[in-house]
Amino acid sequence: MAALGIIGVGALATVYISQPWHLVVLWGLIVGGGTGAMALVFAATIVGRWFVHRRGIVVGVLTAASAAGQLIFLPGLSWLALHHGWRSISLTVGGGAIAMVPLIFFLLKEKPADLGMLPYGAPDDWQEPVRPAGNAFAETISTLRESMKFRDFWILVGSFFVCGLSTSGLVGTHLIAAAHDHGMPQVTAASLLALVGVFDVIGTIGSGWLTDKIDPRKLLFFYYFLRGISLFLLPVILFPSIHAKTLVFVIFYGLDWVATVPPTVILCRRLLTPNRGVVVYGWVFTAHQLGGATAAYGASLLRIQFGNYSLAFYIAGVLCIFAAVAVLQIGRGKVNERVLERANA
Numbered sequence: 094m095a096a097l098g099i100i101g102v103g104a105l106a107t108v109y110i111s112q113p114w115h116l117v118v119l120w121g122l123i124v125g126g127g128t129g130a131m132a133l134v135f136a137a138t139i140v141g142r143w144f145v146h147r148r149g150i151v152v153g154v155l156t157a158a159s160a161a162g163q164l165i166f167l168p169g170l171s172w173l174a175l176h177h178g179w180r181s182i183s184l185t186v187g188g189g190a191i192a193m194v195p196l197i198f199f200l201l202k203e204k205p206a207d208l209g210m211l212p213y214g215a216p217d218d219w220q221e222p223v224r225p226a227g228n229a230f231a232e233t234i235s236t237l238r239e240s241m242k243f244r245d246f247w248i249l250v251g252s253f254f255v256c257g258l259s260t261s262g263l264v265g266t267h268l269i270a271a272a273h274d275h276g277m278p279q280v281t282a283a284s285l286l287a288l289v290g291v292f293d294v295i296g297t298i299g300s301g302w303l304t305d306k307i308d309p310r311k312l313l314f315f316y317y318f319l320r321g322i323s324l325f326l327l328p329v330i331l332f333p334s335i336h337a338k339t340l341v342f343v344i345f346y347g348l349d350w351v352a353t354v355p356p357t358v359i360l361c362r363r364l365l366t367p368n369r370g371v372v373v374y375g376w377v378f379t380a381h382q383l384g385g386a387t388a389a390y391g392a393s394l395l396r397i398q399f400g401n402y403s404l405a406f407y408i409a410g411v412l413c414i415f416a417a418v419a420v421l422q423i424g425r426g427k428v429n430e431r432v433l434e435r436a437n438a
Contacts, residue, residue, distance in 0.1 A: 153352075161290065263406070321409075
């Protein structure tokens, strides 16, 4: 509720901006902080608290919700911007965030015990994990220090950096502008990105289901490799209108958009004990956001320098191929003996 309130206030306040730094503070720091507090790490927290079995598919469903939001809102927001100005977007986003607060207050429970239930799939003798008694900040830093000792953590950090770079940072931020460079109208381009969201819902839920059945490392290899190939093809399949080749990209890339999240969450839980797996994922997700920021800014520089986004798409494609190869190495390095001791305790 606090995060939604921060997002709502920050978004609504942008209608009063008059200087560039106002936008940086309100949208970059305040709205950015609010969205970060309820990003995909929140989904991992819910899954760890409410589910023992089927965690993969539940992560997939919750992750797909972000794609569904994109699908529902993006074309409409683009239409509002064209016909009623950019302030209408701030009012819509801010009002929508605040409207969710009472729904959360009345409908969302903290844990299954509040309803007299056990987590899904938990045995009758299941005991709720003991929450860390120390300072939350100190626990977070301690988890980072322990995780940094192991190669698997750095592979997950690097691969998720590439994930953020090649999705929200590059395609999510620049696809509309790249399509516009090829003569495609803004609203049509926004609809194209929303269509990516349609297939993302399917792909992410499917990825969650597969994560419960298949080695997550193999899934990540397939996802990153497919994404890399898709990005290599993108510069030559953008046209003034939606073309059959463009739709092929939308289908394949959309299925892959955030399909990496369920297997990454599961692998983070394996790095340390399950009680700290969400904190590990929080640090890994930080790398995802840094990758997104790098692509959002870097692709802009390349567009200014070379007049198009082609090089940005090619660089992202190469990095995805590297990430695909790297994730296969997870589990082949140094073993965290203390993790094994805790797991067997």
